[in-house]
Amino acid sequence: MSGGRRWAGDLAMGARFAFTGGREGWIRAVLTAVGVGLGVALLLLTAAVPDILDARHAKDDVRRDFSITPAKIPAADDTIVVAHVNTSWYGADIRARLVAPDGPHAPVPVGIDRVPAVGEMYVSPALDKLLKAPGNGLLRERLPAKVVGTIGERGLIGPTELAYYMGAKGLDRQIGHNPEVGRIKQFGNDAPGQSSEGLDPILLLLVLLVFVVLLAPVGIFIATAVRFGGERRDQRLAALRLVGCDGRMVRRIAAGEALAGSVLGLVLGTGFFLVGSQAAATIELFDVSVYPDYLNPTPVLAVLVALAVPTAAVLVTLFALRRVVIEPLGVVRTARPTRRRLWWRLLLPVGGLAMLVPMIGQGGDNGDFNQYLVIGGVLALLVGITALLPWVVERTVARLGDGAVSWQLAVRRLQLSSGTAARMVNGVAVAVAGAIALQMLFAGVQSDYTKDTGQDPNRAQMEVDLPVGVQVAAAGARLERAKGVKSVAALSQTEYGDKRLDPDNTIQVVVGDCAALREVANLPSCREGDAFLSADWSDEPAARKLLTPGRAVVVDPSYTDDTPGAEAAWTVPAKLPKVATRKDSLNTGLSGILVTPSALPAKALPNLRGSVYLRLDPAVPDAEEQVRTVAMGIAPLAYAWTWTATTQDEKYGAIRTGLFVGAAAVLALIGASLLVSQLEQLRERKRLLSALIAFGTRRRTLTLSVLWQAAIPIALGLLLATAVGLTLGGVLMKMTAVPLRVDWASVLAMTGVGAAIVLAVTLLSLPALLRLMRPDGLRTE
Known part of the structure; x- marks a missing residue:
C-alpha cells in the first residue's frame, strides 16, 4: 500500500472511531467540535470584516450630501x-437632516420615497421606536414633526442607527452664513466637497496589531480544542496496539479522530456564524451595528479558514503525541516525564524581538512599517507565551510545598499534568499580553491624535450656536429658563471692513451685554453703549487704519458677488480703551473690538452670528437634553453641543472602537472555550472524583482543589503575559518614537479581566463538578 493511501485509510479509520467508538468517542468529538466551532465562527467573522467596512462605507457614500x-x-x-x-x-x-426642495424634480434622500414636506419627517426604525417609548416625552418635544414613514435599509449604515429627515423652509437664506447648510444636485459619493485620506503609518500599524492580537488567541484556542479528551483517547489507542497496529498507525488514527472533530467544528462554526449573523441586527457594540447581509466572509479568507483548521488539527495532534508511548497494555504517560528544556522555548520570543528591533525609532515620518516583520514579530512573541508557559508551570509547581488537603490535591494534579493546565490558560495569557501591549501603544500615541480644543468645561458645559437672524439676547433668556441651567452668557460675532463688498481688511467685532463681555475680557467698567479694543488685536498698518476714530466702515460686509444684503455703515467710536483678554475666555479666538449692542447700528444686529454659553447644574441629570430641546424650539438650525477639553482624531477613534468590538467578541470566545475545556477536564476526572468521595473526601475539599488547580496556572500565566505584554508594548512604543511610559492602571485592568474570566468559568463549572462528585460514578460497564 502506498504512503498516501495508508495515510488516507488511517485518517478515515480515526474519523469512524470518533463517531462510532461509543459514548467516549462521540462525546470527545462533540466537545472538540464545539471548541473548534467557536473559534471558526470568530474567524469567519474576522474574514467578514473587510466586507462589513466596505458595506458601511458604501451606505455612507450613497446617502452623503456635502462636506x-x-x-x-x-x-x-x-x-x-x-x-x-x-x-x-x-x-x-x-444623524439629523433638514431638507427643502427647490423644485419638483429635487433629488430624494436615499432610503425614503419622497422629500418630506414642512412639518413632516422620515425616521429610522430605531428612532421611531425611541420616539414611541414611554418616558421619552422630551425627545418627542424636540422632534414635533409628524412621522410619515421610516428610512429604509439603503439609507442607514446599521439597524440601530438613529436618523431622520425633516422638511423645512427658509434654509436657502442660511447658505453662505452657515457652513452646515448647502445646496446639492444629488445624494451620493459624487456630491461636492468630499475627500478621503489614507491612514498614516502609525494608524496602519495599529490596524495590523489589532488583527494580530485578536486572532492569535483564536488560533490557540482551536489548537487546544483539538486536544480535548487526549488521555482517554490514548487509552483507546492502546487497544489498537493490542490488535496489531504499530505506533505510527495509531498516531495517524488519532489524527483522523481530531480531523473528524475539526471538520464537525467547521460545520458547527458555520452554523454559529449564520445564527449570529441573523442576530446581528439586534446587537450594538460601542455604537456599531450591522445588517445581516454585511456579514459575508471574503471567499479567499473563508477557504483559507476551511483548509487551515483541519490541517492544524492533524499537525497539533501529531505534535502532541511525539512524547507519548502507546503500548498494547497501556500508555506510558504517568511515569515521571523528562524535564522541559528552556533554550528552544526562548527562540520564538527572541526571534520576534529580532524582527521588530530594526524598526525601532522609525516613527510616523520615515515611511511605512514592514507589515510582514510586524506580523511575524508580534505573532512570534505572543505564541512564545504558549511555549514558555508549560515550562514556567512545571518548574513552579515542582517547588510548591505542603498545605491543606485541597492544596495538596491541586498541586499533585498539576505536577502530574502541568502541560494540560498550561494549555487551558494559554489563550487567556496570549490575549492579556496582546491587550497590554496594545493599550500601551494606544496610550503612547494618543496625544498625537488628540488635540486641545481650547475649551474649559469648568467655565461652561454647553454652547448653543444660533443661525443668522435669531435674536441672541432673546435666545439666551429662553435657554436660561431651561431646567438644569444655572446661568448663560450670550455673545454675538461679526466683522467690519473697509468696503461693503469683498473688503481688503477686516476686524472682528464681538457683541454682548456687559455681563457677557466680562466673560471674555477684563473690563474696568462697562455701560450700555461702550466699546473696547482687545489687547490681542493684530497691530498691523492696515488694521491700525481701520481703528482710526471716526472712520466710516461697513459692518458685516459681503464676500460674494451677490446683491448686497444687510451691510450697515458704521463710524468707529472715538473712544476705544484697551482691555486684556481673560486667560479663561469663553471665546478663545477673540482679537478685535468688543461692543455692547447699542454701540452698533440697528441694521447690523439681525445678521449677527450668535452663541450662548451655558453653565449647568450637575444635580439635574437630564440638563443637557433639556437644553437641546429648548434650542431646537428656538431654531431648528440651532446647534447645541457639549464642551470638552480635547478632541480625538476620527480614524484613531474608529480603530480603537474596532479594537473594543473585537475584544468583546474574543473575550466571549475565551469564556465559552474555557468553559468547554473545563467541563472536558472534569469529565475525564469523573472516576477519580468519585473514588475520592467514596473514600470520604469532603466535597468542600474537592471544590477548593479544583479552584486551586485553576488559580495557580492562571496566576503564572498572567505574570508571564504581563512580562511579555510590557516587553512588546515597550518595543512598539520605541518603533513609533513615543516616550516609553507604562499605564499601570490599564495593565492591572487587563490582568484583572483575564483573571475574572477564569474565575467566572470556574464558578460556572461548579454545578457540573458537584454532579460528578458521587460514589455511583465508579460504576462501569
Missing part, C-alpha cells in the same frame, strides 16, 4: 437645500 464646506450651486428645478442638524440623546448620536 463641511458646501459648494456654491444655484437654485434650480432639480436641486435641494440640506442642513446638518445632528444631535444626540443621552450620549447616542442622531
Whole structure:
C-alpha cells in the first residue's frame, strides 16, 4: 500500500472511531467540535470584516450630501437645500437632516420615497421606536414633526442607527452664513466637497496589531480544542496496539479522530456564524451595528479558514503525541516525564524581538512599517507565551510545598499534568499580553491624535450656536429658563471692513451685554453703549487704519458677488480703551473690538452670528437634553453641543472602537472555550472524583482543589503575559518614537479581566463538578 493511501485509510479509520467508538468517542468529538466551532465562527467573522467596512462605507457614500464646506450651486428645478442638524440623546448620536426642495424634480434622500414636506419627517426604525417609548416625552418635544414613514435599509449604515429627515423652509437664506447648510444636485459619493485620506503609518500599524492580537488567541484556542479528551483517547489507542497496529498507525488514527472533530467544528462554526449573523441586527457594540447581509466572509479568507483548521488539527495532534508511548497494555504517560528544556522555548520570543528591533525609532515620518516583520514579530512573541508557559508551570509547581488537603490535591494534579493546565490558560495569557501591549501603544500615541480644543468645561458645559437672524439676547433668556441651567452668557460675532463688498481688511467685532463681555475680557467698567479694543488685536498698518476714530466702515460686509444684503455703515467710536483678554475666555479666538449692542447700528444686529454659553447644574441629570430641546424650539438650525477639553482624531477613534468590538467578541470566545475545556477536564476526572468521595473526601475539599488547580496556572500565566505584554508594548512604543511610559492602571485592568474570566468559568463549572462528585460514578460497564 502506498504512503498516501495508508495515510488516507488511517485518517478515515480515526474519523469512524470518533463517531462510532461509543459514548467516549462521540462525546470527545462533540466537545472538540464545539471548541473548534467557536473559534471558526470568530474567524469567519474576522474574514467578514473587510466586507462589513466596505458595506458601511458604501451606505455612507450613497446617502452623503456635502462636506463641511458646501459648494456654491444655484437654485434650480432639480436641486435641494440640506442642513446638518445632528444631535444626540443621552450620549447616542442622531444623524439629523433638514431638507427643502427647490423644485419638483429635487433629488430624494436615499432610503425614503419622497422629500418630506414642512412639518413632516422620515425616521429610522430605531428612532421611531425611541420616539414611541414611554418616558421619552422630551425627545418627542424636540422632534414635533409628524412621522410619515421610516428610512429604509439603503439609507442607514446599521439597524440601530438613529436618523431622520425633516422638511423645512427658509434654509436657502442660511447658505453662505452657515457652513452646515448647502445646496446639492444629488445624494451620493459624487456630491461636492468630499475627500478621503489614507491612514498614516502609525494608524496602519495599529490596524495590523489589532488583527494580530485578536486572532492569535483564536488560533490557540482551536489548537487546544483539538486536544480535548487526549488521555482517554490514548487509552483507546492502546487497544489498537493490542490488535496489531504499530505506533505510527495509531498516531495517524488519532489524527483522523481530531480531523473528524475539526471538520464537525467547521460545520458547527458555520452554523454559529449564520445564527449570529441573523442576530446581528439586534446587537450594538460601542455604537456599531450591522445588517445581516454585511456579514459575508471574503471567499479567499473563508477557504483559507476551511483548509487551515483541519490541517492544524492533524499537525497539533501529531505534535502532541511525539512524547507519548502507546503500548498494547497501556500508555506510558504517568511515569515521571523528562524535564522541559528552556533554550528552544526562548527562540520564538527572541526571534520576534529580532524582527521588530530594526524598526525601532522609525516613527510616523520615515515611511511605512514592514507589515510582514510586524506580523511575524508580534505573532512570534505572543505564541512564545504558549511555549514558555508549560515550562514556567512545571518548574513552579515542582517547588510548591505542603498545605491543606485541597492544596495538596491541586498541586499533585498539576505536577502530574502541568502541560494540560498550561494549555487551558494559554489563550487567556496570549490575549492579556496582546491587550497590554496594545493599550500601551494606544496610550503612547494618543496625544498625537488628540488635540486641545481650547475649551474649559469648568467655565461652561454647553454652547448653543444660533443661525443668522435669531435674536441672541432673546435666545439666551429662553435657554436660561431651561431646567438644569444655572446661568448663560450670550455673545454675538461679526466683522467690519473697509468696503461693503469683498473688503481688503477686516476686524472682528464681538457683541454682548456687559455681563457677557466680562466673560471674555477684563473690563474696568462697562455701560450700555461702550466699546473696547482687545489687547490681542493684530497691530498691523492696515488694521491700525481701520481703528482710526471716526472712520466710516461697513459692518458685516459681503464676500460674494451677490446683491448686497444687510451691510450697515458704521463710524468707529472715538473712544476705544484697551482691555486684556481673560486667560479663561469663553471665546478663545477673540482679537478685535468688543461692543455692547447699542454701540452698533440697528441694521447690523439681525445678521449677527450668535452663541450662548451655558453653565449647568450637575444635580439635574437630564440638563443637557433639556437644553437641546429648548434650542431646537428656538431654531431648528440651532446647534447645541457639549464642551470638552480635547478632541480625538476620527480614524484613531474608529480603530480603537474596532479594537473594543473585537475584544468583546474574543473575550466571549475565551469564556465559552474555557468553559468547554473545563467541563472536558472534569469529565475525564469523573472516576477519580468519585473514588475520592467514596473514600470520604469532603466535597468542600474537592471544590477548593479544583479552584486551586485553576488559580495557580492562571496566576503564572498572567505574570508571564504581563512580562511579555510590557516587553512588546515597550518595543512598539520605541518603533513609533513615543516616550516609553507604562499605564499601570490599564495593565492591572487587563490582568484583572483575564483573571475574572477564569474565575467566572470556574464558578460556572461548579454545578457540573458537584454532579460528578458521587460514589455511583465508579460504576462501569
